[in-house]
Amino acid sequence: MTEPALGGGGLVDRHVAFVAALRGAGLPVSMAESLDATQAMAAVDLRSREQLRAAYAAAVVKRAAHRATFDRLFDLWWPPAIGDGEPIHDEGSPDAESLEEVEPADLDAIRKMLRDALRDVLLTGDDEALRRLARQAVSGLGRADNQPGRQSWFTYRVLRALSPETLMASLLEAVLAGEERGGLAEKVARQMLTERIRQFEEAVEAEVRRRLAEDRGVEAISKTAVKPLIEQVDFLRASRDEIAELRRKVYPLARRLATRLTAKRRLGRSGRLDVRRTVRASLSSGGVPLTTIHKPHKPHKPELVVLCDVSGSVAAFAHFTVLLAFALREQFAKVRVFAFVDTCDEVTSFFDHGDDVVDALARMSREADVVWFDGHSDYGHSFEVFNQKWSDAVTPKTSLLILGDARNNYRAQSVPALRSIARHARHAFWLNPEPKQYWGSGDSAATAYGDVIPMIECRNAGQLQEFVEAILPI
Amino acid sequence: MPLFTSPDDVRTRLAATGYLADDAIATTVFLADALGKPLLVEGPAGTGKTELAKAVATAADAGLVRLQCYEGLDEARALYEWNYRKQLLRIQAAGDGQKWEETHDDIFSEEFLLPRPLLTAIRQSEPTVLLVDETDKADVEVEGLLLEVLSDFQVTVPELGTIVAIRKPFVVLTSNATRELSEALKRRCLFLHVDYPDAEREKAIVLSRVPEVPAALAEQLVRTVRTLRALELKKAPSIAESIDWARTLVALGLDTLDETVVAQTLGVVLKHASDHTRAAKELGLN
Ligand SMILES: Nc1ncnc2c1ncn2[C@@H]1O[C@H](COP(=O)(O)OP(=O)(O)OP(=O)(O)O)[C@@H](O)[C@H]1O
Ligand SMILES: [Mg+2]
Numbered sequence: 001m002t003e004p005a006l007g008g009g010g011l012v013d014r015h016v017a018f019v020a021a022l023r024g025a026g027l028p029v030s031m032a033e034s035l036d037a038t039q040a041m042a043a044v045d046l047r048s049r050e051q052l053r054a055a056y057a058a059a060v061v062k063r064a065a066h067r068a069t070f071d072r073l074f075d076l077w078w079p080p081a082i083g084d085g086e087p088i089h090d091e092g093s094p095d096a097e098s099l100e101e102v103e104p105a106d107l108d109a110i111r112k113m114l115r116d117a118l119r120d121v122l123l124t125g126d127d128e129a130l131r132r133l134a135r136q137a138v139s140g141l142g143r144a145d146n147q148p149g150r151q152s153w154f155t156y157r158v159l160r161a162l163s164p165e166t167l168m169a170s171l172l173e174a175v176l177a178g179e180e181r182g183g184l185a186e187k188v189a190r191q192m193l194t195e196r197i198r199q200f201e202e203a204v205e206a207e208v209r210r211r212l213a214e215d216r217g218v219e220a221i222s223k224t225a226v227k228p229l230i231e232q233v234d235f236l237r238a239s240r241d242e243i244a245e246l247r248r249k250v251y252p253l254a255r256r257l258a259t260r261l262t263a264k265r266r267l268g269r270s271g272r273l274d275v276r277r278t279v280r281a282s283l284s285s286g287g288v289p290l291t292t293i294h295k296p297h298k299p300h301k302p303e304l305v306v307l308c309d310v311s312g313s314v315a316a317f318a319h320f321t322v323l324l325a326f327a328l329r330e331q332f333a334k335v336r337v338f339a340f341v342d343t344c345d346e347v348t349s350f351f352d353h354g355d356d357v358v359d360a361l362a363r364m365s366r367e368a369d370v371v372w373f374d375g376h377s378d379y380g381h382s383f384e385v386f387n388q389k390w391s392d393a394v395t396p397k398t399s400l401l402i403l404g405d406a407r408n409n410y411r412a413q414s415v416p417a418l419r420s421i422a423r424h425a426r427h428a429f430w431l432n433p434e435p436k437q438y439w440g441s442g443d444s445a446a447t448a449y450g451d452v453i454p455m456i457e458c459r460n461a462g463q464l465q466e467f468v469e470a471i472l473p474i
Numbered sequence: 475m476p477l478f479t480s481p482d483d484v485r486t487r488l489a490a491t492g493y494l495a496d497d498a499i500a501t502t503v504f505l506a507d508a509l510g511k512p513l514l515v516e517g518p519a520g521t522g523k524t525e526l527a528k529a530v531a532t533a534a535d536a537g538l539v540r541l542q543c544y545e546g547l548d549e550a551r552a553l554y555e556w557n558y559r560k561q562l563l564r565i566q567a568a569g570d571g572q573k574w575e576e577t578h579d580d581i582f583s584e585e586f587l588l589p590r591p592l593l594t595a596i597r598q599s600e601p602t603v604l605l606v607d608e609t610d611k612a613d614v615e616v617e618g619l620l621l622e623v624l625s626d627f628q629v630t631v632p633e634l635g636t637i638v639a640i641r642k643p644f645v646v647l648t649s650n651a652t653r654e655l656s657e658a659l660k661r662r663c664l665f666l667h668v669d670y671p672d673a674e675r676e677k678a679i680v681l682s683r684v685p686e687v688p689a690a691l692a693e694q695l696v697r698t699v700r701t702l703r704a705l706e707l708k709k710a711p712s713i714a715e716s717i718d719w720a721r722t723l724v725a726l727g728l729d730t731l732d733e734t735v736v737a738q739t740l741g742v743v744l745k746h747a748s749d750h751t752r753a754a755k756e757l758g759l760n
Binding site: 063111189247248 | 480498512652666671700732
């Protein structure tokens with residue numbers, strides 16, 4: 001273990017600056033918690049980075065969602081090494097300082113050597129070796145001198161040179177050692193190797209951030225190192241990984257919401273006195289009614305009708321919201337979902353009966369009849385079709401939810417059709433995943449539709465959660 | 475006096491009880507003890523939160539007092555309650571001969587007090603672990619109560635006076651995070667997020683809980699469970715399921731996990747029918 005690298009001001013200054021960086025990244029670290037952290041530091045062995053990390057985490061990270069951000073900043077502020085870390089020629093590789101002058105052929109030799117080492121590390125899964133290799137790979141391959149005297153560090157240079165995924169075939173061969181291919185064994189091996197490759201990539205990213213921080217200052221790099229919390233990831237810009245992560249969050253989110261909604265209902269009104277049970281209970285206390293018993297309050301449950309645009313641009317938003325609606329099914333008397341692109345179809349049955357969500361989404365896009373003309377969103381036509389075929393779906397017991405960006409490709413808006421759909425609903429809301437400032441610009445019919453149904457900005461899971469909590473009736 | 479001398483001490487002594495901790499768990503338990511702060515352990519179901527509190531009690535040779543939280547838990551069940559029935563009987567027995575003041579003093583005495591877990595834990599003179607289990611299941615008001623008790627470790631019973639902890643218990647609160655606990659409560663605690671362990675530790679846990687299972691099978695099992703966790707499931711399998719799976723395989727006398735065996739025993743690991751279908755499809759069972 002290396003001593004934590006301390007800036008000129010020593011431990012206390014470093015602590016204060018680190019806490020400031022955490023706060024800057026959105027972690028609500030209180031004064032008391034910052035003090036707890038110093039006490040915790042005093043109690044652990046500062047030569048062990050993992051103890052120091054755990055001590056800080058225990059004192060200042062109180063939400064699991066903040067943990068990834070914390071770890072990144074911790075790695076920057078309490079780096080595991082300085083510069084190249086251990087001199088890399090000890091490992092039998094050339095000196096990093098002279099890399100700029102090496103011949104392309106030598107560079108190729110380094111690349112090959114590191115790639116062989118990577119293959120070994122991925123096979124054994126030794127964490128310590130994996131991190132060491134990431135450090136060597138970054139010193140050896142990650143540096144570029146874009147301007148004289150100003151070096152920079154790049155993740156992609158390292159990953160492109162080593163291209164870990166292309167090792168997969170040979171790794172699988174080694175792990176499976178003659179076992180049958182294509183079956184369970186291969187899937188399991190693949191999962192394990194993918195996990196390790198991901199770990200290596202993350203280690204390389206962390207190393208690059210550390211080197212950058214040495215060159216440009218920790219504060220500067222801290223600002224860019226922070227990943228947005230998944231609740232704040234923009235639906236319209238989410239990557240595939242983020243969408244998968246969001247989907248995994250649906251059930252925990254629904255459980256959290258359901259608990260809170262139930263609590264809200266209970267607080268809202270308590271039921272009428274249950275005279276019979278109160279009297280019976282009082283018999284055991286000599287006829288004195290020490291405890292009164294109330295009839296459970298019967299909550300009113302609305303029916304939910306969701307009408308959602310599932311065209312490419314907003315599909316991720318629609319999917320997430322529909323999944324959430326079904327995960328919250330118990331909160332409603334009934335849930336029906338209609339999907340549209342340029343025409344409209346009911347898709348409730350794909351989600352009913354707790355079917356697998358990934359399948360349900362796939363079947364919805366494959367089997368539902370949502371495209372009529374050219375597959376570009378046509379809100380007007382979709383509203384008209386809905387109105388003709390399912391106008392009886394919306395009743396005075398219905399809460400109606402429309403999901404979409406209201407980008408209508410300059411087609412007829414059919415505002416009257418929307419008005420007639422919403423007329424009978426008990427409540428109607430439109431959730432729009434676009435930032436409010438763009439509403440009504442270009443082909444957005446948000447202003448026109450927003451006059452009929454209250455339109456609410458819903459760009460991320462956090463906003464969606466706020467909306468659900470605020471409106472679900474007691 | 476602290477229960478443990480260092481994170482390593484925590485780890486070794488927990489391991490002796492069969493609980494395998496990583497760096498973070500060992501260090502945080504050590505700190506909670508050293509700084510005298512309650513430890514809030516949060517994480518998915520079946521990741522060893524409850525077990526940690528029990529293991530700490532065993533390792534430290536301390537008593538375990540458990541407050542199981544549920545919806546509707548109130549002060550009378552969490553802190554203390556007067557034994558009304560006994561009091562009523564006492565009043566009736568007193569008859570007309572006794573002055574009310576005397577009877578009053580009498581019925582609000584120790585004899586008629588029913589201590590509940592929080593009060594019980596505070597009054598222990600021996601080392602004690604107080605486990606407040608599944609805190610997120612309780613109503614928000616209970617958090618206020620916990621906050622009060624865990625701040626100064628004293629309880630005021632109006633009729634009896636203030637009872638101060640003779641010896642601070644080591645407090646573990648667990649939560650599945652079905653809701654966020656209040657900021658105030660979190661601020662008062664050290665926080666430990668426990669997640670599924672890495673493959674190596676999970677294998678060690680399985681081997682320690684089910685020693686009959688061959689090491690190679692344990693390894694295969696853990697890798698398969700991790701593959702399942704990577705799928706989009708409603709309920710990902712936890713450590714508890716890995717252990718159950720190992721037990722099942724041992725009971726059935728199976729020593730390898732191929733497609734047929736997994737298909738037969740998947741019900742032990744996945745509890746939702748749709749998760750079952752999804753896994754069968756992704757793993758190419760049938
Ligand atoms: N680190 C560990 N070492 C040994 N056994 C463990 C460990 N973690 C978990 N287990 C075992 O896993 C099982 C589940 O643990 P436990 O009941 O404590 O989970 P939990 O986190 O409290 O779950 P829940 O949230 O459902 O209450 C237990 O049988 C426990 O013995
Ligand atoms: Mg538990």
